[in-house]
Amino acid sequence: MQRARRAKSKQYRDVTMHTGEQYRDAAAHTEGKGIGMDILQECRGAKVIGISAHVRPDGDAIGSGMALYLFLKKKMPGAKIHWYLESIPDGFTHLTHLSEADTEYRKEEHFDVFFALDTNAERLGGAEDFFREAAKKVHIDHHISNVPGCGDVNLVVPDASSTAEVLYGLIPKEDMDTEIATALYTGIIHDTGVFQYTNTSPKTMQIGAELIGYGFPFAQIIEESFYQKTYLQTQVLGRALIESIRFMDGQCIFSCMDQEKMAFYGARPSDLDGIVNQLRNIAGVHCAIFIYEKEHMEYKVSMRSDEYVDVAKVASFFGGGGHVRAAGCTIRGTMHDVINNLSGQIALQLGQ
Numbered sequence: 395m396q397r398a399r400r401a402k403s404k405q406y407r408d409v410t411m412h413t414g415e416q417y418r419d420a421a422a423h424t425e426g427k428g429i430g431m432d433i434l435q436e437c438r439g440a441k442v443i444g445i446s447a448h449v450r451p452d453g454d455a456i457g458s459g460m461a462l463y464l465f466l467k468k469k470m471p472g473a474k475i476h477w478y479l480e481s482i483p484d485g486f487t488h489l490t491h492l493s494e495a496d497t498e499y500r501k502e503e504h505f506d507v508f509f510a511l512d513t514n515a516e517r518l519g520g521a522e523d524f525f526r527e528a529a530k531k532v533h534i535d536h537h538i539s540n541v542p543g544c545g546d547v548n549l550v551v552p553d554a555s556s557t558a559e560v561l562y563g564l565i566p567k568e569d570m571d572t573e574i575a576t577a578l579y580t581g582i583i584h585d586t587g588v589f590q591y592t593n594t595s596p597k598t599m600q601i602g603a604e605l606i607g608y609g610f611p612f613a614q615i616i617e618e619s620f621y622q623k624t625y626l627q628t629q630v631l632g633r634a635l636i637e638s639i640r641f642m643d644g645q646c647i648f649s650c651m652d653q654e655k656m657a658f659y660g661a662r663p664s665d666l667d668g669i670v671n672q673l674r675n676i677a678g679v680h681c682a683i684f685i686y687e688k689e690h691m692e693y694k695v696s697m698r699s700d701e702y703v704d705v706a707k708v709a710s711f712f713g714g715g716g717h718v719r720a721a722g723c724t725i726r727g728t729m730h731d732v733i734n735n736l737s738g739q740i741a742l743q744l745g746q
Contacts, residue, residue, distance in 0.1 A: 431549045433462070433564050434469055436532055440506035443470070444528065446478040446521035447557075448513035450663055453486075453584020453619060455479075455512045458534075458557040460489055460577040462509060465565050474503070478521045483664045485619040488611075489577060499524075507532060512557040514715070515544040536560055536585075539706055539715025555598040556585035562601050575608035580619060587671070588616055592701075592719055627665045634669045634684065641737065642746055645702075647673050648683040648736075650693075650729050656686065663694070674698035681705065681740055685732055688724070693732045696722045708739045 437443055445462055447455030456479065463477040479495040486492055499520030508528035510518055512535055518525055525531055533545035536559070538552040554560045558581025565574065582602060586594045589602060606612045623631070630651065638649040651666060659665075666686055673682035680702040685693040695712070697705040698720050705721040712735070714723020725732045740746075 431532075431534070431547065431564055433465070436530065436547055437466065437470060437473070437507050440470075440473055440530075442474045442476070442503045442505050444476045444478065444505045444508040444521065444524050445511065446509070446518050446525065447511045448517040449480045449519040451479050451481065451483070452667070454556045454558055454581040456483075456486055456489065456492070457577045457579070457581025457584070458511045458561050459495070460491060461558065461561050461565070461574050461581070462511065462534075463494070464491060464571075464574050464577065465569060468569065468571075476505075478524070480519045481664070483667075484624065485622060486580070488615050488618065489580065490573065504529070506530065509534060510545060511535070511561075512537070514540045534560055534564075537715060537717065539710055539717075539721070553595070555591075555593045555595065556582050558582045558585070559598060559601060562605075570608070572608045572610055575605045576610040576615070579605040579610070579612060580615060583616055583620060588620055593717060623668075624665070626659060626661060627668075630659050630661050630665055631669055631672060633659075634666075635672060638673060640679070642741065642744060644678050645680045645744060646683065646737065646740060647676060647679050647681075648685065648733055649673060650684075650733075651686040652729070653687045653690070663688075670696040670698050674700075680744065683733070683736060685729065687729075691728060692724065692726050693729065694722065694724055695732065695736065697736075703740055703743050707743075708736060711739050712736075 443466060445459055447459050459477055459479065463475055466475050477495045478499055479497055481497055482492055482495065501524055505524055505528040507530045508525045510525050510533045515522055515525055531545035533543040533548045534557060535550045536552060536554040536557050541550050541552065542548060543550050549560065551560045558578045562578050579602065582598065586598060589599060634649040634651060638647050640647045663686065670682050670684035673684060681697060681699040684696045688694050697708060699705045704718050706716050706718050709716055709721035709723040712723040712725050714721060716722055725735060
């Protein structure tokens with residue numbers, strides 16, 4: 395099916411991908427030149443444009459979506475721009491145009507161009523059909539598991555820290571403003587753990603420095619959107635840490651939140667963000683796993699690791715994806731089934 399759809403779209407460019415030195419060389423943000431894609435050229439003549447990212451949007455999905463939305467609104471005032479988000483998590487009130495995102499997936503017209511950001515088509519949720527039915531599909535991403543892309547035009551940059559970083563290279567400097575810079579900075583800090591994860595490169599740090607030059611309160615944004623937790627979220631985190639279990643001679647750790655516990659606390663999936671990172675911070679742990687029960691005997695899996703485990707490879711085995719050090723998937727079965735299946739794949743890498 396996918397091949398058939400692409401065959402009909404040969405008027406558009408083939409897959410574009412930059413990796414390694416090619417990306418670092420091409421990513422220079424000078425004279426308005428991007429890294430392999432001209433957004434306005436891709437939208438030339440379009441009257442209705444859509445933008446969306448993955449379900450359960452994180453800071454990168456929200457920040458990159460807003461940045462592209464604001465850029466297109468500025469440069470294409472005659473076009474209708476629709477930006478879709480599944481939900482709006484807490485902690486992003488500093489993004490002043492967040493209320494303009496459509497969380498109900500209303501569709502009034504056929505899309506001339508639709509952008510899928512930070513995800514493959516299958517994880518677009520309510521926007522998946524909008525994307526697939528669009529006259530032109532554009533995919534911008536940084537997940538290695540999403541190579542080569544799901545659109546007619548694709549820019550997947552695995553060496554970039556975030557989709558926000560990729561977009562920074564696509565927005566001409568003369569069109570950058572404080573609101574777009576704030577959105578991009580939000581995306582970058584969330585996907586890099588405020589510049590501490592291994593996906594942070596010298597280029598990422600340089601971009602971050604240039605963005606804060608636009609004068610937004612970056613320290614407040616980091617505190618409120620990344621570190622600050624509600625009392626409920628802190629309770630859930632404490633429960634997950636107390637009930638965590640180490641295995642494989644302490645090299646791995648997991649914790650689980652089933653539907654009964656989530657109901658007890660009144661917790662939503664967004665309240666579980668960051669738990670797996672805290673598990674990974676425990677000394678001696680090479681791979682951390684956090685799972686929560688989405689439906690009866692269906693678990694959402696999040697994994698974090700160090701250089702000893704490629705969790706993207708593990709997630710891909712179960713139909714998921716992500717990055718080498720941060721990835722996820724969904725697995726059906728009991729909690730024990732899920733952990734046993736994951737540990738079998740992890741053990742292959744740890745030589746167990």
